[in-house]
Amino acid sequence: MGDDLGLNEPQGRFYFFVQESENGEEKALVVQAAxxxxxxxxxAAVVAECLSEWDREFNHALDxxxxxxxxxxxxxxxxxxxxxxxxxxxLVPRNVRLxxxxxxxxLHSRVSAPFIPExxxxxxxxxxxxxxxxxxxxxxxxxxxxxxxDERSMRDxxxxxxxxxxxxEAGRSVEGLASEVLGFVVRDSSSRVRGLGMGRGGDVVGIxxxxxxxxxxxxxxxxxxxxxISLLERAGLMCDFIxxxxxxxxPAGDVRIAPETITVQPADPVAREEALEDFHWxxxxxxxxxxxxxxxxxxxxxxxxxxxxxxxxxxxRLGRELVVKMSVFVAxxxxxxxxxxxxxxxxxxxxxxxxxxxxxxxxxxxxxxVYLPMxxxxxxxxxxxxxxxxxxxxxxxIGPCGINKSAIELVPLLDDLSPLPSCPFAxxxxxxxxxxxxFIASASPAPAAMALVRRTDTDTDSTTPQFPTTPAxxxxxxxxxxxxxxxxxxxxxxxxxxxxxxNPGSFVDVVTCACKDPFHASFGYCVDCFQRTDQDSFLNxxxxxxxxxxIDKVCALGDSVFGAGNPTPxxxxxxxxxxxxxxxxxPTGAASMSSASGLLFGLAALLLLAH
Numbered sequence: 001m002g003d004d005l006g007l008n009e010p011q012g013r014f015y016f017f018v019q020e021s022e023n024g025e026e027k028a029l030v031v032q033a034a035x036x037x038x039x040x041x042x043x044a045a046v047v048a049e050c051l052s053e054w055d056r057e058f059n060h061a062l063d064x065x066x067x068x069x070x071x072x073x074x075x076x077x078x079x080x081x082x083x084x085x086x087x088x089x090x091l092v093p094r095n096v097r098l099x100x101x102x103x104x105x106x107l108h109s110r111v112s113a114p115f116i117p118e119x120x121x122x123x124x125x126x127x128x129x130x131x132x133x134x135x136x137x138x139x140x141x142x143x144x145x146x147x148x149x150d151e152r153s154m155r156d157x158x159x160x161x162x163x164x165x166x167x168x169e170a171g172r173s174v175e176g177l178a179s180e181v182l183g184f185v186v187r188d189s190s191s192r193v194r195g196l197g198m199g200r201g202g203d204v205v206g207i208x209x210x211x212x213x214x215x216x217x218x219x220x221x222x223x224x225x226x227x228x229i230s231l232l233e234r235a236g237l238m239c240d241f242i243x244x245x246x247x248x249x250x251p252a253g254d255v256r257i258a259p260e261t262i263t264v265q266p267a268d269p270v271a272r273e274e275a276l277e278d279f280h281w282x283x284x285x286x287x288x289x290x291x292x293x294x295x296x297x298x299x300x301x302x303x304x305x306x307x308x309x310x311x312x313x314x315x316x317r318l319g320r321e322l323v324v325k326m327s328v329f330v331a332x333x334x335x336x337x338x339x340x341x342x343x344x345x346x347x348x349x350x351x352x353x354x355x356x357x358x359x360x361x362x363x364x365x366x367x368x369x370v371y372l373p374m375x376x377x378x379x380x381x382x383x384x385x386x387x388x389x390x391x392x393x394x395x396x397x398i399g400p401c402g403i404n405k406s407a408i409e410l411v412p413l414l415d416d417l418s419p420l421p422s423c424p425f426a427x428x429x430x431x432x433x434x435x436x437x438x439f440i441a442s443a444s445p446a447p448a449a450m451a452l453v454r455r456t457d458t459d460t461d462s463t464t465p466q467f468p469t470t471p472a473x474x475x476x477x478x479x480x481x482x483x484x485x486x487x488x489x490x491x492x493x494x495x496x497x498x499x500x501x502x503n504p505g506s507f508v509d510v511v512t513c514a515c516k517d518p519f520h521a522s523f524g525y526c527v528d529c530f531q532r533t534d535q536d537s538f539l540n541x542x543x544x545x546x547x548x549x550x551i552d553k554v555c556a557l558g559d560s561v562f563g564a565g566n567p568t569p570x571x572x573x574x575x576x577x578x579x580x581x582x583x584x585x586x587p588t589g590a591a592s593m594s595s596a597s598g599l600l601f602g603l604a605a606l607l608l609l610a611h
Contacts, residue, residue, distance in 0.1 A: 013061050016131040016149055019074040026125055027074035030149060031091065033061040033082040064089050098154045101204045103184060104165025110175075113183040116208055118147070123185070123208070127306025132156070135306055138182065138208055144301070147185055147206035156260060160207065163259035170235035177228055178259045179210040179250075214250040216298045219291035221249055228255035229280050238265050238276060242283040244290075245298040293557070465530065465538045472578050474533065477526035479581075480518040487513035488526065492541035494550035515555035515566045521582050524548075524572045548572075 013033040018026050036057040065082055068091045072080055077093035084090055108114055116123055116138065125145065127135040132153040136145040148154035167175045185206030217225055225247060232239060239246070241261035248256045266272045467478035490510045513519050527548075530538050541547055548570045555566040 013058055014150065015062060015065055017069070017074075025119060025121075028149060029072060029074050029078065029080060030096070031065050031080045031082055033065070065091070098148060098151060098205070099158075101148070101154060101158050101161060103161060103204060104169065106169040107161065107165040107181065110168055111181050111183055115186045115204075116183040118185050118187045118205065129301050129304065129306055132206075133301065135211070135302075136208070142211050143182060144179070144209050144211045145185065145206060146209075154205075157205075157207065159260040161259075163262035166237055166262050166264065167259065170237060174231050174235045174237065176254060177232065177257045178262075179212055179256060182208045182210065184208070212248055212250075212256065212300050212302055214248045214256065214300060215303070216244055216296050216300060217247040217249060217255075217287075218296055219288060221255070222288050224249075224253070224255050226284065228257065229284065232257070232262075233265070233276060233280070236265055237262055238279055239263075240279050242279065242287065244287060244296045248300055290557075465535050466533065467529065468533060471529060471532050471575070472580065473525040473573050474529035475580055476582055477522060477529045480522040481526065484513070484519040484522055484526070487519045488523070488538070489540050491519075491523075491551065492539075492543065492547055494554065495541065495543045495546040496550065511554055514551045520551075520555070520566050520568070520570065523551075524570045525582070528572050528577075 012035045015031040017029045020026055036054055061082060072091055072093060077095055079096040080091040080093045082089060083092055123136060123138045125134050125136045131149050132146055134145040136143050146157060148157045164178055164181060167178055184204050187203045187205050239257055239261045240263050246258040246261050250256060266275050467474040491514050493510055494514060527544055530536055552569045
């Protein structure tokens with residue numbers, strides 16, 4: 001799962017609002033609605049089938065919340081729950097206490113202005129990259145600001161602070177590997193909104209740092225990156241998330257490493273040696289091998305820029321101008337053992353009772369900014385399928401769209417594969433931003449050229465394709481269709497080659513089946529058969545050429561770097577083909593793999609996203 005300016009996840013639908021007052025002060029509010037998304041591993045085809053339904057539910061709740069914002073005093077509470085049904089809704093305000101963020105003493109003692117009040121007029125937010133990642137100005141200088149607004153972003157803040165603390169404790173030789181910390185954002189302890197952080201006169205909820213003006217790492221930076229990692233090792237530290245977005249280079253040529261990826265080396269000598277070889281040198285080798293074939297396309301936050309605002313007509317009773325700022329929603333794998341218990345601090349919606357708190361002291365003329373993602377339709381455009389969580393012990397999905405349906409067992413394509421984490425969301429989101437660009441125009445973009453095409457009952461009289469005697473390709477497709485049918489439903493996501501490589505952990509099943517036989521050897525024949533017999537709907541895409549190109553690139557790249565892939569391109573037979581079997585000269589490539597996870601490890605290592 002990923003953090004953003006809004007979330008649609010198994011724990012609920014979350015909407016992040018910021019009200020701008022006439023004096024420029026911003027007041028935040030999170031609204032939580034009941035969930036519409038199931039827990040469990042979801043195949044791409046299931047997600048494609050349910051996206052529009054989840055999207056409608058998400059946007060419907062936004063409309064309802066929009067009409068009820070007049071009943072909430074921004075600044076008097078930090079959280080509200082949307083409860084009710086059948087056009088009888090209300091917002092129930094609650095103060096949600098976030099978990100603790102402690103500041104290491106080595107870091108605290110080195111910061112010039114340790115505590116910066118969140119409401120300080122000296123700190124002005126000038127733009128939002130995500131709900132927690134922001135651009136700002138503090139005491140006349142531009143800064144990068146991170147302010148937690150929910151448990152997940154608070155967890156990210158803790159990871160960042162802990163990593164910075166380790167660098168500062170290790171000494172000046174490595175503290176320059178992260179941008180300078182200017183201060184910590186604190187929420188006034190006298191406020192009714194508290195976050196349980198550690199800080200004099202308030203609760204730590206964020207951090208202010210020097211802006212990252214540089215760029216992401218390139219091929220020519222190899223020697224300086226290796227030197228920086230060597231310094232990190234000598235200090236007893238390691239980076240556990242090396243990828244094209246976790247390492248940047250400043251305008252002065254200094255290497256910067258994302259602090260949330262900095263951890264301590266294992267104490268055991270054998271485990272330490274294995275960890276350093278895996279997390280550092282194997283991944284660095286793979287990353288720079290990738291750069292020999294393609295440029296690093298990942299921009300920094302400053303290069304990606306903040307989100308622009310789009311006007312949204314206010315509800316008559318609201319009396320406020322609403323501005324919608326678009327965002328993206330990136331699905332990351334959530335490890336069950338990493339989930340933090342929040343039920344004690346965030347009550348379930350069904351448990352809420354009591355009358356709605358009446359709004360007091362309403363001041364007209366204020367403006368509320370509504371931050372929401374292009375959720376989850378953006379996945380149809382560029383981003384990976386919505387992997388909500390992966391269980392190590394069971395592969396299940398609530399189907400077909402997750403609400404009030406019984407759990408059904410899914411046959412795993414990879415029996416021995418453990419979930420693969422992705423790059424930290426704070427970095428991975430910029431990959432998406434680099435490619436969304438001008439497509440960020442509405443809350444539900446779904447260009448036909450990139451979207452999965454759902455088959456309807458009117459497309460065919462049967463859910464099973466027909467295989468006539470001609471063309472000959474139909475006979476070959478028929479032989480393998482039962483074995484490749486599931487894969488055919490999922491491979492349309494391969495049309496976007498870069499998204500697959502950016503987050504291979506979310507595509508483990510798709511990439512594995514696409515690069516292995518029988519699918520890899522049979523797909524071209526099925527394309528020919530279905531196109532020539534007017535059964536295109538069974539291809540599940542209008543973009544067959546791009547899908548084949550994406551498969552060829554992913555499988556060939558995995559083979560060229562790690563010898564675990566399939567270098568043979570998919571070929572659509574011409575009209576002269578009359579055979580009854582796949583030509584034996586076609587190499588299988590992936591057939592030599594010792595296990596299906598070998599290919600995925602290779603692809604994950606290409607961008608160094610695997611744990």
